Amino acid sequence: MKTPDLLRLATRNLRESMLRNSLTTIGISVGVASLVSMMSLGVGLQRMIGVRLEKVGFNLLTVMNRGNLLRMGGVGANSPQASQAEERALDEAARLEIERLPGVVEAYPELRFLGEFSFADRTRHGMLAALPGSVKTTDDFSNVKGRFFSSPEAAEALVEKSFAAELLGKPVPRPGRGVLRRMYGPASASLDVSALARDLVGKLLVLHYSERVAGADRTAGYTVTPRQATLKIVGVADIDVQSRYARTGVFLPMKFAQGLHAMQGTDVRATSAPTYNMLIVRVRDSGQVQKVEDTVKMMGFGAMSIQDAMRSLRQGFAVFDVFLGVFGSLALAVASIGIVNTLVMAILERRREIGIMKAIGGSDSDVKRVFFAEAGAMGLLGGCVGVLLGWLIGRAIDAGTNIYLARQGMGSVEVWYVSWWLVAGAIGFSLAVSLLAGWYPASRASRLDPVEALRYQ
Amino acid sequence: MGTSVVRAVDGISLEVAAGDFVALLGPSGSGKSSLLNLIAGLDRPTAGTVEILGKDLARLSRDELAGYRLRTAGMVFQSFNLIPTMTVMENVELPMCFAEVDRAERASLARAALGRVGLTPRVGHRPSELSGGEQQRAAIARALINHPRLLLADEPTGNLDSRTGAGIMSLIVECRASLGMTVIMVTHERALAERYARRMLFLADGVLDGDVENGAIA
Numbered sequence: 001m002k003t004p005d006l007l008r009l010a011t012r013n014l015r016e017s018m019l020r021n022s023l024t025t026i027g028i029s030v031g032v033a034s035l036v037s038m039m040s041l042g043v044g045l046q047r048m049i050g051v052r053l054e055k056v057g058f059n060l061l062t063v064m065n066r067g068n069l070l071r072m073g074g075v076g077a078n079s080p081q082a083s084q085a086e087e088r089a090l091d092e093a094a095r096l097e098i099e100r101l102p103g104v105v106e107a108y109p110e111l112r113f114l115g116e117f118s119f120a121d122r123t124r125h126g127m128l129a130a131l132p133g134s135v136k137t138t139d140d141f142s143n144v145k146g147r148f149f150s151s152p153e154a155a156e157a158l159v160e161k162s163f164a165a166e167l168l169g170k171p172v173p174r175p176g177r178g179v180l181r182r183m184y185g186p187a188s189a190s191l192d193v194s195a196l197a198r199d200l201v202g203k204l205l206v207l208h209y210s211e212r213v214a215g216a217d218r219t220a221g222y223t224v225t226p227r228q229a230t231l232k233i234v235g236v237a238d239i240d241v242q243s244r245y246a247r248t249g250v251f252l253p254m255k256f257a258q259g260l261h262a263m264q265g266t267d268v269r270a271t272s273a274p275t276y277n278m279l280i281v282r283v284r285d286s287g288q289v290q291k292v293e294d295t296v297k298m299m300g301f302g303a304m305s306i307q308d309a310m311r312s313l314r315q316g317f318a319v320f321d322v323f324l325g326v327f328g329s330l331a332l333a334v335a336s337i338g339i340v341n342t343l344v345m346a347i348l349e350r351r352r353e354i355g356i357m358k359a360i361g362g363s364d365s366d367v368k369r370v371f372f373a374e375a376g377a378m379g380l381l382g383g384c385v386g387v388l389l390g391w392l393i394g395r396a397i398d399a400g401t402n403i404y405l406a407r408q409g410m411g412s413v414e415v416w417y418v419s420w421w422l423v424a425g426a427i428g429f430s431l432a433v434s435l436l437a438g439w440y441p442a443s444r445a446s447r448l449d450p451v452e453a454l455r456y457q
Numbered sequence: 458m459g460t461s462v463v464r465a466v467d468g469i470s471l472e473v474a475a476g477d478f479v480a481l482l483g484p485s486g487s488g489k490s491s492l493l494n495l496i497a498g499l500d501r502p503t504a505g506t507v508e509i510l511g512k513d514l515a516r517l518s519r520d521e522l523a524g525y526r527l528r529t530a531g532m533v534f535q536s537f538n539l540i541p542t543m544t545v546m547e548n549v550e551l552p553m554c555f556a557e558v559d560r561a562e563r564a565s566l567a568r569a570a571l572g573r574v575g576l577t578p579r580v581g582h583r584p585s586e587l588s589g590g591e592q593q594r595a596a597i598a599r600a601l602i603n604h605p606r607l608l609l610a611d612e613p614t615g616n617l618d619s620r621t622g623a624g625i626m627s628l629i630v631e632c633r634a635s636l637g638m639t640v641i642m643v644t645h646e647r648a649l650a651e652r653y654a655r656r657m658l659f660l661a662d663g664v665l666d667g668d669v670e671n672g673a674i675a
Contacts, residue, residue: 005554016542356538359499360599361527361555363520450499454538 001366010373017346024335024342025382031332032386032430036422037393038328042321044394044417049313058306061281061293063098063107065090066302088300090276098281101295103288108132108254110278113262116208117250119167126163126249128207130257134282140243145197146235152255157205157231163249164196164236167205197236205231205250210263224263332430335382336437339375343441347371347448354445355453364446371442372435379434383427390426391418465491466502467663473656475606478633478640480650483660489643490611492660496641497530497609498522510606527555531600533629535612537592539584545571545595546580552603570598574628590621594628601632608633610642614649626653 001009014021066087088094099107111130116123135141136148141158149156165172172191211227231252239245252260264277281296281303283289289305296303347354354367394416402412466488473479481489494500495507498514507514509529517525526532539548549567558566571580574594584592593613600608610629614622630653633640644650650657651671659667 001554002557005560009554012542352538353540353542356540357551357555358523359497359526359532359534359538360552361523361603362551363523363555365520366523366555451494454499454534 001362001369006369006373007377009370010377013346013350013370014374014377017349020342020345021378024338025378025385027335027338028332028379028382028430028434029386029389031329031335032383032426033389033393034331035325035328035429036387036390036418036426037397037416038324039321039422039426040390040394040416040418042317042324043419043422044415046313046317046321047417048413048415050310058286059283059289061283061289061296061303061305062110063090063279063281063296064277064302064304065275066300086300090279090301092276094299094301095276095279097299098279098296098301101292103284103292105282105284106132106134107279107281109258109276110280111254111257111262111264112248112277113209113264115250115262117167118206118208119203120169122167122169124163124166124249126166127247128209128250128252128257128262129245129248130254131158131251132254140239140245141237144235144237145193146201146233149234149253152253153259154253155229155231155256156234156253157207158235158237158251159196159200159205159233160239160245160249160251161191161193161196161236164200165191166249168196168199170196193236193238200233200236203233205233207231207250209260211261212263213261227260229260329429332433336433339378339434339437340441342378343371343375343438344444346374347441347445351448351453351456354448355450355456358448358450359454367448368442368446371445372438375434375438375442376431379431379437380427382434383430386430387418387423387426394418464663466495469660469663469665471658471665471668473639473641475639476633476637478630478653478655479642480654480657481641481643481660482645482647482650482657483666484645486662487660488663489660491663493609493611493641493643496607497532498525523555527552528603529605530607530609531603531605533593533596533600533608533610533613535615537584537589537596537616539592539595539599541584544581544583545576545587548584548595549599549602552599556603566602567598570602571595573632574598588621589617590624593617593621593625597625597628597632601636601638604636606638608638608640610640612643612645614644614646622649629653 095107095109098104109130111128113128114125115128116125131141131149133149133152141148144158146158148158159167162172207229209227209229211225213223213225231250237245237251239248245251281292283292286307289307293303293305293308357367357370358364398414398416401415405412469488469492481492483489491500495502495514496509498507498517502515505515509525512525514522514525539545540551543551546564546567549570550563553563553566568577568580571577574597576591576594576598579587579591579595584595587595593616597613608629613629614625617625626649629640629642632638642650642654647657655671657667657669657671658665659669
């Protein structure tokens with residue numbers, strides 16, 4: 001029997017028991033919808049986190065003292081390369097050595113420390129970060145209101161917009177609470193950055209911090225001395241909440257910040273010569289990151305990149321996706337039992353019809369293919385409707401999530417993502433499961449003895 | 458359910474000439490339908506041979522038997538056996554679907570066959586909307602659609618009144634004459650056999666009990 005005739009016959013047979021076949025198809029649709037919604041949640045979350053990681057920078061490599069990286073649970077800290085090399089202190093000599101590696105544009109220390117700021121009779125606490133000149137053209141600092149630092153040594157400051165509002169005593173919207181607040185940070189999208197810059201640029205900000213003063217012979221410990229520095233505010237930065245610079249209040253030029261010798265978190269443990277907590281290495285091309293990372297590890301440091309994180313993220317999500325897929329498939333498995341049931345019932349009802357088909361020349365394979373096509377048609381239709389249903393569920397939950405986030409004053413996110421491969425895969429999977437489910441009834445129908453079948457009333 | 462062996466057809470040896478009209482007669486349970494099923498390739502003998510046009514049906518595979526039923530032997534049943542969910546036209550087209558005849562050609566052939574049995578106005582009807590005689594005409598059209606060499610009829614008038622039955626028999630005789638087919642018909646009505654069959658075979662308890670040439674029929 002030709003395929004078009006087979007399909008016509010199968011659809012005609014399906015229409016004859018409309019209610020039962022529709023219910024079976026709805027069962028498949030629900031199964032596929034559950035699979036699609038589960039899988040698209042996995043894909044959506046993976047995508048969302050991937051986008052966030054990309055913003056941090058794909059061509060950046062974080063270098064730390066190997067012990068620190070291990071304590072942080074860093075990826076690749078105890079890789080084969082790392083274990084071969086002897087651990088080294090991450091000091092200025094090391095920084096210069098890394099900066100000279102082929103493919104490296106710059107290696108700058110990640111200087112972050114807490115400070116106390118006095119501005120217009122108000123005192124505020126905030127995190128400071130030192131910036132190299134190269135960040136000027138990045139997304140975070142290319143749209144600074146005011147200007148970027150005049151030089152790496154200038155006593156100048158860029159203020160983050162929420163912190164700027166705090167300094168000016170303006171209300172900072174902080175509607176989010178709990179987990180969402182921690183995930184997305186305070187909502188500051190509503191702040192007028194230009195207005196803040198108008199009020200702040202050119203004004204002076206006094207920074208109180210703790211300086212680490214080396215001992216007399218530079219090895220016998222150090223003392224901590226309170227200091228203050230006066231900074232000229234040159235601009236207000238609108239930092240994306242997903243940026244690595246989010247949650248930093250004030251930015252200083254790199255050389256100037258290094259000159260402050262401000263006490264770092266890791267200094268509590270270190271008593272010898274000053275070392276860097278962390279170096280950020282900017283590589284010319286993201287394709288070279290792995291090579292530089294391996295070299296740095298061979299030198300005796302711990303190193304990690306977003307690419308490492310993406311790799312482990314992909315592994316993690318692969319497991320998560322399998323988990324979601326298995327749960328999503330359960331409903332489809334139940335639906336496939338429905339197909340078996342429907343077709344076995346159909347064989348009982350159409351026993352005589354099968355006998356007639358065989359008596360007038362239908363072969364075993366013709367009969368088998370008719371039932372197979374019926375199972376396939378239910379699977380295909382159920383798959384298509386299921387994908388649509390799954391997509392609608394996804395849209396609804398996306399909309400619900402964004403309404404909630406909007407009420408919390410946060411930007412919208414896309415936690416649900418239905419890709420084309422998922423659509424094609426789900427329909428294909430539904431078809432495959434249906435054909436598999438149809439295998440037994442179809443074989444049973446084809447094996448029916450025509451004389452017995454014709455006797456059946 | 459039982460395990461005892463029933464010999465429905467036992468030790469029958471007969472030869473039918475091409476183009477003949479043979480009636481298988483006998484009481485219920487005499488084995489005439491079983492013999493017809495063996496000739497139709499619906500059943501296989503446990504021993505012996507059924508040779509049609511030089512082929513031993515007992516040695517054919519299931520697919521080859523299906524091919525034989527499709528192209529060599531057409532069947533007509535007492536209860537018509539039309540597929541109730543299909544129209545008359547679709548029922549007649551079905552054997553051509555199995556034979557993979559092109560759709561356009563199929564439609565014209567089916568129309569012509571239905572025209573020959575006088576069912577042109579009923580092509581779009583379902584079997585349940587037809588009278589018994591009309592259903593049997595449709596079944597004959599279906600049986601003849603692939604031009605078989607052999608027409609096997611199992612009590613073709615058994616569910617019809619005598620007048621309609623006579624009409625069906627006339628149609629079978631006419632088709633046999635025009636298409637040059639061999640007809641083997643199962644019936645328990647001796648009068649019907651004497652009127653239409655050229656040869657009458659009598660069966661009793663699965664055994665051939667008599668073989669009579671009907672001189673009245675050419």
